[in-house]
Amino acid sequence: MLANYGFFLLYLCFICCFYGFLAAIGAAVWRHRRLYLSSKLAVTSSCVFVVIAAGIMIYSFYQRDYSIAYIAKNSSNDLPSLFTLTAFWSSLEGSHMLWTTLLAIVATIAVWTHSKDNEHVIPYVLAALQAVLAWMFYLAISHSDPFVASLPAPPDGRGMNELLQNGYMAIHPPLLFIGYTCLAVPFAYSIAALLYGDITEGWLKAVRRWTLVAFVFLTAAITLGGRWAYVELGWAGYWAWDPVENSSFMPWLMCTALLHSLLVQDKLGHLKRLSIILGIAGFFMTFVGTFLTRSGVVSSVHSFAESPIGPNYLAYLAGLMLISVSIFAFRAPSILPADTEKVWGVSKESALVMTQFLLLSFAAIIFIGTMFPIVTEALTKQRITVQAPYFNLFAPWIGLGFIVSITMGQLLRYQSAKIPYGKQIIFGSVAVAIPLSFILIYFGDVMSTVKTSSLIAQLVGLYLSSWAISCLCGDLFIKMKDLNFNYGIFFKRNLAYFGGWLAHIGAMIAIIGFMGNYRGIEKRVSLNAGQSFEFYGYRFEMDHGIVVKTEKNATLYTAPMKVYHGSDLIYDLHPAQSKYPTKDQTFNEIGIDGNMWHDIYVVLVDFDKTDGKRVTFQININPTVRFVWLAIMIICAGGLVALFDRYRGNKSRDVVAGEWEVAV
Amino acid sequence: MKRLIVWIGLVSGALAAAQTPATAPASQSTSPTDDAAAAAAAGEGSMEGEPSDQQLAVPSDSSMVNDLSAPGGVDDARFRDVAKELRCPTCTGLSVLESEASFSVQIKDQVREQMQLGKNKEQILNFFTDRYGPWILREPPAKGFSLLAWLVPIALLCLGPLVIWFTVWKRRVHISTHGVRGNEPIIAEMQERLQQLKLKQGKGGV
Structure with missing residues (x-):
């Protein structure tokens, strides 16, 4: 009823x-x-x-x-x-x-x-x-x-x-949808700006705020999704570049690019049309993502017809695209940049443009990779696969680009090629990065976890990101010095800068964390009750076999495992397989523990069904996974700090709001 | 706000509590598929910790630790290297190495067989592409139509900055604003007038 x-x-x-x-x-x-x-x-x-x-x-x-x-x-x-x-x-x-x-x-x-x-x-x-x-x-x-x-x-x-049935999956979808829906506001404002025919300071303020909110929610949501995969699926990773993940990552990239173009627009009054395009495209990508994942198109073009929602989405996407593009085509000439002569040259705004280029080309590569199997199957009738190795090949180059452009963008000033204290910061960082990267290499245990082919890439990557972190710290120091270390003024007037700075530091730490994905070691081992096993300096001991317990609606077959370092017991892991009454299949509950530098990740692969005394484990040592979680928290904190900045308008031309003609 | 959250939490908790009596028998009646494993935990009361007598009876010296990563004398690193390149046919986004699906296990066994025959990585991958088509590889092949998947991103990354350089950075941008003026010229003009006004006043005073 x-x-x-x-x-x-x-x-x-x-x-x-x-x-x-x-x-x-x-x-x-x-x-x-x-x-x-x-x-x-x-x-x-x-x-x-x-x-x-x-x-x-x-x-x-x-x-x-x-x-x-x-x-x-x-x-x-x-x-x-x-x-x-x-x-x-x-x-x-x-x-x-x-x-x-x-x-x-x-x-x-x-x-x-x-x-x-x-x-x-x-x-x-x-x-x-x-x-x-x-x-x-x-x-x-x-x-x-x-x-x-x-x-x-x-x-x-x-x-x-x-x-x-996992806590992360309880909050991941609502957060992601909040992020998606917040992107609807920049979209609506972009269409509004085109139809009205001008962009004002109020417009920028509103769009900036909503884009930042969307950015924070999307960042948090995507990471929680990754964490869910890490603790629930059991393949020892948090990001597999599968179409569902890609479709949530593309709007994030668009949203981040939009934030940067809004910055240029705010300070110099340029890139207004780019902001509008990104506002529309970011929202459009959220629907493309939903379409890809919901219609079943990704697995094969032939499954497209099975779901009735698919063709509707396609019609909607086409309609949305057509309307947005035609509005843009007819109305874009009315959106004028600031009336200033502009040479881009070497300057902060150019670095911002480079960052946007990298973000957008990353989105383009992901889009190509996700769509390519569908296009190939439709055109040549041949089925191919595009999975993680393809994306993992391009990602380091984009990361390298990010390190350089973020650092330069942070150091340079608007409309000027001169970096204050540039030589000291850049060359000082070259020196500071040596001990810093040495610490990362030593504790991150690069030498023993890396595959030989990527050793140089790892070393260069760690060195460069340490250099970037050092440069960013130098920049913050100079900024503080200019204010005579008056923290009151800094936190009152420069929250936007500080938020961005935090997010960029977070990005660098995340890059260091992501590099751990390209190394790591693993071992599959079968133990009898009471046996132990040495691996990576740890002794894994299973003193008794499978223990069965009931937890809520699931039955857990746990193999308690003690991890010793030398003679000290340091971790107590509970890798398990869970069985739900409604399904025949079992699911992994992973035993994870570790320190900042690496996670010990133990999956219970199989056990002797007769007496539960013999158990097969897959043990992974995953380096620097916690760096990623930490980094994402810093990035979200940066977004929130920037959100609290009391916005001060800059060079955009303002237009007096139109009066209502029929005001009754 | 906090109160509201607590309130919602309480209401949902109460609603759930109202349901529990109905659910309890249902969860007990379900039995695990393998009764042997259930036997291992003979006393359901001792949930955690304490190993049962039955478990202690197992002789722990029966066999040494069995390293499963290289069964059949196959080099582990090489095996992983090959298995990583093949997709799990039934899952999304995983290689056969990361998956325990029955199809993946079959493929892994085949990989081991092929390695025992003394084939190298390329030969084994060819063996699989002959059987399943290029679909089984996780990367698109760098030939034919699929070459585009490689060329377009590389061209984008290499040529993009050049295009931006030549179209944007090198160009001196001057925008005709169709008669709408920005702030700067107006401010400049007003300052000029102010200056003139001051000059006049100064002269008049003398």
Whole structure:
């Protein structure tokens, strides 16, 4: 019964958004204030309705109402409380609904919190956001209705996907969708700027803020997804370059490029059209990603026809592209750069352009790699594979480019080729980097974990990133020195700089961490109860075989393992296989522990089914994985710090906001 | 805000608690597929730690540690090197080395067989491409249409900076603003007028 109300509410949302879209266009054309307010209320009410619908869904999940097909498919009687909530977004219809709900919330926040000087573009923003929302609601009621009934209700559900029953998977999708939906705001503002015909300071302020929020959420979400893969899947890595991961990474790259072009636009009034293109493209990529992963296109072009949502997405993508490109083509000439003569030369803005080039070419390479199998199969009928080795070949070169361009970008000043204290910082860092990289090489144990072919690459990479870190620290020192070490002023006026600086330091530490991916050692070993095994200076001991225990809804077959260094017991690992009542398959629960420099990663591969006394383990030593987690935290902190910067406008031309002609 | 979160947490907890009596028998009735493993944990009460007597009875000196990474006298490093290049046919994004799917295990066995025949890496990879097509390799082959997958990114990375250099950096940008003026000329003009005004006033004063 409740399910019917849920569907009705979604239908109502669609009607509200469609009306709101038309009203917003009317408000923009006639500059009609009443219509504008009405459109604003339409998006607000659709937000309220969809939140209620989501509430109904969650309530039904907790009621274990299996008369709703989606719940019967994704939940079961023995599902623990937390996962009963997260089962909501564990499959297609639910995650589409979560996305839609979040988009409605974000759209409502965006149109109610805009600053006064954006009032002239808000009708266009409303129109763009509600066009997207209306389409999402249309999909929800037509092809991906979560409230479809399955009568008579089965006594028990089929159970949630076991791989997703993990804390990281509980928060990864909502964070990722928040990131995606926040990118909708820069998109809407870009369309609005084109239709209005100018970019103002208020526009820049709003877009910068929303892009930063999206950046922080996307960074955190992508990393949590990686962490989930690391602790749950058991192939000893966190990033496999599979299409799903790639499709979340491409919007991140676009979003980061947008942040940098906004900076140039802010300081010099240039690159306005690039910002607009990136604002549109970033949002577009979120849908491309969803299309790729949802339609089944990636696994093969032939699976495309199986899912009804696929062709709809394709039509939508084509429509979105066509409309955005034609709006851009007709209206872009009205977006003028600042009226200054500009020679780019060697300067901070040029370094920023280089960084954007690298970010965008990285996105392009990932896009090519992801799409290539599909294109090849469609054109030549031959099936090929593009997987991690392909991407891993290009990534180090992009990383090298990042090290250089980030360092130069941080050191150089706007419109000037002169670096203050340039010689001291750059050549001083050449010296400082020697001990720093030596520490990294010694503790990171590069010599014994590396494959011989990549030794030089590792050494060069570690040296260069140490150099970059040293240069960045030098830059911060000079900045402080210029302020006479007045921290009050620094933290009051320079939060944007400091946030960027943190994020860049984070990026360098992340690069050091990523280099650990290219080394590492592994061993597969079979132990009897009571035996021990020496590997990489550790002694792994399994004193008794398999222990069976029940945890929530799963049965765990654990092989407790003690790790000694010399004679000291340092880690107690519990690698296990878990078995869920709803599936025959078993799943890995990995025993992970370690220090800053390397993780010990033990997978229970197999065990003797007769008495559980003989167990086969896969032991991996993964260097510098914790550097990556630390780095991402620093990057997110940088994004948050920059968000708190009190924005001061710069060189963009400002235009007085248009008055309402029909203000009644 | 905090209160709201706590409140939601409590409500959801209560809802879940209402469900637990129904779930308990269900979870007990399910039995593990391999009853032997269940026997290993004879007393379900002692969940953790304490090894049962049964387990202690196993003679620990029966066989030495068995290093499984190189069964059949195959060089481990070389085996990994080859297995890393072949995709797991049933999973997304993994090599056969990283996967324990039955298909991957078969392929790994085949790799070992081929290595025992004395074939080198290239020959083994050729053996697999003949059987399964280029699809089995994790990288696109550098010939025919797939060559594009390699050429386009390399061209992009090499030529991109040059294109940017010649089109943007080298060009002196002057923008016609269609009669809309920026701040700077206006400010300059106003300052000039101010200057003139001051000069006039100065003269008048004398």
